[in-house]
Amino acid sequence: MLVLKFGGTSVGTPERIEKVANLVTAAKGRKIIVLSAVSGTTNALMEITNALKSDDATRATALINTLEDFYNNFSKKLFKTATYQALGEEIISRHFSLIRLLAAGKYDERTGRELLAQGELISTEFFHTHLNERDLKSRMLPALHFMSIDEDHEPELEKISERLQPLIKSLEKYEILITQGYICRNHKNEIDNLRRGGSDYTASLIGAAVRADEIQIWTDIDGMHNNDPRIVNNTFPIAELTFDEASELAYFGAKILHPSTIVPAQKFSIPVRLKNTMDEEAPGTIISDSSEKGKIKAIAAKDGITAIKIKSSRMLLAYGFLRRIFEVFEKHQTSIDMISTSEIAVSVTIDDNSALNEISEELMKFGTIEVDHNQTIICIVGNRIAEKNGVLKLIFNSLGMIPIRMVSVGGSKNNISLLVETAHKEKALNLLNDGLFDDYR
Ligand code: ADP
Ligand code: ASP
Ligand code: MG
Numbered sequence: 208m209l210v211l212k213f214g215g216t217s218v219g220t221p222e223r224i225e226k227v228a229n230l231v232t233a234a235k236g237r238k239i240i241v242l243s244a245v246s247g248t249t250n251a252l253m254e255i256t257n258a259l260k261s262d263d264a265t266r267a268t269a270l271i272n273t274l275e276d277f278y279n280n281f282s283k284k285l286f287k288t289a290t291y292q293a294l295g296e297e298i299i300s301r302h303f304s305l306i307r308l309l310a311a312g313k314y315d316e317r318t319g320r321e322l323l324a325q326g327e328l329i330s331t332e333f334f335h336t337h338l339n340e341r342d343l344k345s346r347m348l349p350a351l352h353f354m355s356i357d358e359d360h361e362p363e364l365e366k367i368s369e370r371l372q373p374l375i376k377s378l379e380k381y382e383i384l385i386t387q388g389y390i391c392r393n394h395k396n397e398i399d400n401l402r403r404g405g406s407d408y409t410a411s412l413i414g415a416a417v418r419a420d421e422i423q424i425w426t427d428i429d430g431m432h433n434n435d436p437r438i439v440n441n442t443f444p445i446a447e448l449t450f451d452e453a454s455e456l457a458y459f460g461a462k463i464l465h466p467s468t469i470v471p472a473q474k475f476s477i478p479v480r481l482k483n484t485m486d487e488e489a490p491g492t493i494i495s496d497s498s499e500k501g502k503i504k505a506i507a508a509k510d511g512i513t514a515i516k517i518k519s520s521r522m523l524l525a526y527g528f529l530r531r532i533f534e535v536f537e538k539h540q541t542s543i544d545m546i547s548t549s550e551i552a553v554s555v556t557i558d559d560n561s562a563l564n565e566i567s568e569e570l571m572k573f574g575t576i577e578v579d580h581n582q583t584i585i586c587i588v589g590n591r592i593a594e595k596n597g598v599l600k601l602i603f604n605s606l607g608m609i610p611i612r613m614v615s616v617g618g619s620k621n622n623i624s625l626l627v628e629t630a631h632k633e634k635a636l637n638l639l640n641d642g643l644f645d646d647y648r
Contacts, residue, residue, distance in 0.1 A: 208236070208237050208238065208239065208375075208417050208418075208419045208420060209234060209236060209237070209238040209239070209419060209420060209421055209422075209423065210238065210239045210241060210410050210411075210413050210414040210417075210419045210421070210422045210423065211230075211231060211234065211238055211239070211240050211241070211410075211423045211425060212240075212241040212242075212243075212388060212406055212407060212409070212410035212422070212423065212424050212425060213227050213240070213241070213242055213243065213425045213426075213484060214243045214246075214406065214407075214424075214425065214426045214427065214484075215243045215244060215245060215246030215247070215248070215249070216246045216426070216427040216484075217243075217425050217426060217427065217484035218242055218243065218244075218245055218246075218330050218333075218334065219245055219246040219247075220281075220284075221281060221284040221285035223484065224285055224333065224334060224337055225285075225337070226484065227334070227425075227484065228334070228337060228338055228341065228343065230425070230484070230487060231383060232343055232383075236382070237381075237382050237383075237384070238382065238383060238384070239348065239375075239384045239385075239386060239413055239417070239419075240334070240345075240383060240384065240385045240386070241386055241387070241388045241406055241409050241410045241413060242327065242330045242331050242334055242385065242386075242387065242388060242406070243326075243327060243330065243388050243389065243406040244326025244327050244329070244330050244389070245281070245326065245329070245330050245333075248274070248325075248326035248329070248330075249323060249326045249389075249403070251270060251273075251274050252274075252322050252323050252325060252326055253323065254270055255267050255270045255271060255274075255306075255310065255322060256314075256318075256319040256322050256323065258270060259310055259314040259318070259319070260314055260319070262314075264310070267310050268310070271303065271306055271307060271310060274303075275299060275303045278299045278303075278329065279296070279299060281333075282295030282296065282298070282299060282333070283295075285333060285337055286336070286337070286340060287340065288340065291336060291339075291340040294336050295333070295336065298329065298332045298333065298336065299329070302325050302328060302329050305321075305325070306322060306325055309321055309322055310322075317397050317398075320397065320398050320399050320400060321397075321398045323390075323400055324351075324387075324389075324390045324398050324400065326389075327350070327387035327388055327389050327390050327406070328387060328390070330387075331347065331385050331386065331387050332347075334385055335347055335385050338383065338385075343383065344381060344382070344383065345381060345382075345383035345384065345385055346378050346381040346383070346384055346385070347384075347385050347386070348371075348374060348375075348378070348384045348385060348386040349386070349387070350386045350387040350388075350390050350391060350409065351387075351390060351391070351392055351398065352370065352374070353367055353370035353371045353374065354367060354390070354391035354392065354409065354412070355367060355391055355392045355393070355394075356391050356392070356393050356394070356399060356401070357394050358393075358394045360393075360399075362391070362401070362408070362412050362471075364412060364415060364416060364471060364474075367412060367413075367416045368415075368416035368417070371413065371416045371417055372416070372417065375417060386409075386413070387409075388405065388406020388407070388409040388410065389401055389405040389406045389409060391409075401465070401467075402465075404462070404465040405465055406465075407424055407464050407465040407468040408465045408467050408468050408471075410422050410423075410424060410468075411467075411468045411469065411470070411471045411472045411477075411479065412471045414471065414472055414475075414477050414479075415471035415472060415474055415475050415477065416471075418475055418477070419477055420477070421477065421478050421479075421480055422472055422477055422478070422479045422480070423479075423480045423481075423482055424463075424464065424468075424479065424480070424481050424482070425482045425483070425484045426463060426481065426482075426483065426484065427483065427484065427485060428444075428463060428483055429444045429482075429483040429486055429489035429490075429491055430444035430445065430446075430481045430482070430483070430489070430490070430491040430492035431444065431445050431448060431453065431456065431461060431463055431464075431481055431492040431494075431505060432444055432445065432463075432505070433445055433504065433505045433506065433640070433644055434505065434506045434507075434636055434639070434640045434644075435460070435461070435462075435506075435507065435508060435636060437462075438508075438632075438633055438636050438637075439636050439637050439640045440637075441640065442640065443644075444489070444490075444491065444492060445492055445504055445505055446490060446492065446493070447492070447493055447494075447495070447497075447498040447499065448492060448493075448494045448498055448504060448505075449494070449495070449496065449497065449498045449590050449621070450469050450472065450473035450479075450494060450495070450496065451473075451590075451619075451621050452494075452498065452504055452505070452588050452589065452590055452621055453469050453479070453492075453494040454469040454470070454473070455507075455586060455588045455619070455621060455622045456505055456507045456586070456588050457469060457507075458509075459507040459508065459509045459584055459586035459588075459624070460507040460508045460509035460510070460584075460586070461505070461507040463481065464481075469494065472494075476495070476496055478493055478494065478495040479493075479494040479495075480492070480493050480494070481493075481494070498590050499590065500590045500591045501589070501590070501591055501592065501594070501595050502589050502590070502592070503587060503588075503589040503592050503598070503601075503643050503644065504588055504589040504590070504592075505587075505588050505589075506585060506586065506587050506588070506636060506639055506640070506643070507585075507586050507588070508583050508584065508585050508586070508632055508636060509544075509558065509583065509584045509586070510583050510629050510632070511558055512544070512556050512557070512558055512582040512583060512584050512626065513556065513557050513558075513560055513563065513578060513579065513580050513582060514554055514555070514556050514578070514579040514582050514612060514613065514626060515554065515555055515556075515557065515566070515567070515570070515576065515577070515578050515579075516552055516553070516554045516576070516577040516578075516579075517532060517552065517553050517554075517555075517570050517573055517574055517575075517576055518551060518552040518574050518575045518576075518577070519551060519552070519573050519574025519575070520551055520574075521573070521574065528553075528573070529548070529553065531573065532553060532555075532570065532573065535566055535569045535570055536555070536557070536566065538569075539562035539565055539566050540562070541557050541559055541561075541562050541566060542557070542558075542559070543555045543556065543557060544556045544557065544558060544584060544624075545584060545613055545615045545624055545626060546615070547613045547614065547615065554612075554613055556582065556584065556613070556626060560580075563578070579612070579628075581628060581629045581630070582612060582626050582627070582628060582629060583626070583627055583628070583629045583631075583632045584624055584625070584626055585624065585625045585626075585627060585632070585635055585636065585639070586622055586623075586624045587602060587622070587623045587624070587625075587639070587643070588621055588622050589621060590620075590621055591620045591621065592620075592621065592622075592623065593616055593617060593619065593620045593621070593622065593623055594620055598623065599616065599623070601642065601643060602623065602625075602639070602642075602643070604642060605638050605639050605641065605642025605643055606625075606635060606638055606639065606642075607638060609627060609631050609634060609635050609638065610627065610628070610631065611625050611626065611627055612626040612627060612628070613625070613626035614626075
């Protein structure tokens with residue numbers, strides 16, 4: 208069994224949906240197709256929920272009308288015959304009646320999440336109907352029937368697997384099964400989602416649940432690049448990554464993968480292949496257990512980081528100090544990404560500021576606190592690069608005079624992280640790109 212996920216741009220126009228259908232039918236054997244919403248839709252639905260949240264019904268109505276017009280035009284181009292155009296209209300009218308009904312009621316978070324789910328529900332129905340029009344046999348596998356998360360918003364992999372396996376068995380005669388990325392049910396059985404970009408995570412969870420042979424993430428670029436192509440020129444695709452390398456890159460900001468994508472695949476050693484829908488011949492990236500050691504593979508950057516420094520002379524020669532500090536973060540369910548210590552101070556970084564005031568107040572009991580906002584973690588990744596001689600010299604030489612607030616090395620063999628002010632990020636990524644990859648181009 209293969210799992211093939213196509214992102215928003217891959218299903219972003221009627222022509223691309225046709226292309227996806229060709230790719231899917233060309234792939235041998237049984238496969239589960241995971242689709243995102245048509246690109247721009249989740250953002251548009253977000254805007255609608257924001258308008259409703261701020262009680263702006265006029266704006267919400269205008270946004271809904273615009274989105275419906277977009278889909279009507281889309282459907283007219285996607286479906287070729289009068290019968291199927293009527294089916295397209297019926298799909299749109301059903302979903303937009305629901306959207307209007309939800310918008311008319313009292314707004315709460317649950318309404319918002321149900322609104323957000325409509326994007327993936329529409330794209331998959333469109334795709335299924337398009338395959339029918341082309342006489343290609345397929346079946347829908349509704350994500351809301353099997354994809355679930357627990358109270359802590361964690362996917363329930365075992366339960367997902369228990370629900371999915373018999374479903375798939377009962378549909379044995381279908382080669383193509385279609386499901387929605389991103390959406391799921393929560394512990395209250397309400398419609399929920401796996402957070403922005405979550406369709407990648409869906410694909411990996413399904414891959415793990417059915418013990419797929421391979422998970423393929425089809426997107427608008429030819430694989431994981433060595434640096435962020437939105438910021439740096441001259442980036443290039445990486446042929447192979449280990450699960451650990453890819454995990455670090457995804458977690459530290461490589462947008463091509465949702466941060467948690469690799470976890471379920473790695474659990475069952477299922478290879479994850481990144482492919483370009485617009486250039487199917489390009490080799491892409493294969494993520495598996497093995498990859499070349501000792502090479503700097505890629506750089507990723509994560510913005511929105513806050514650094515907190517706790518300075519205290521009481522820390523000198525004291526034991527248990529770090530534990531007490533960490534307990535404060537644990538109590539406020541805030542995870543720490545980087546840490547660096549000296550005899551009288553410790554600096555940590557967090558990416559979630561929602562409990563920052565409470566945390567700062569409690570930390571003041573230990574000493575003086577300094578908080579720096581607008582920081583970026585730059586993460587340099589490669590299989591066992593931290594063991595490579597001269598790697599730090601290469602990194603620091605490349606960065607020249609860029610001020611570095613924190614460095615983390617030795618935490619993992621595969622990762623060296625630096626903290627810089629976000630204002631220096633673009634320059635830092637470009638300098639590192641020039642300095643670190645010369646041998647590999
Ligand atoms: P999809 O809609 O298919 O999920 P995304 O927009 O979420 O696609 O992810 C693909 C985009 O990720 C690329 O177009 C690229 O701009 C961006 N990106 C950021 N960092 C990287 C990287 N290191 N390698 C490849 N793409 C990256
Ligand atoms: N449609 C969702 C989003 O835009 C999920 C995804 O595309 O992966 O975030
Ligand atoms: Mg994505």
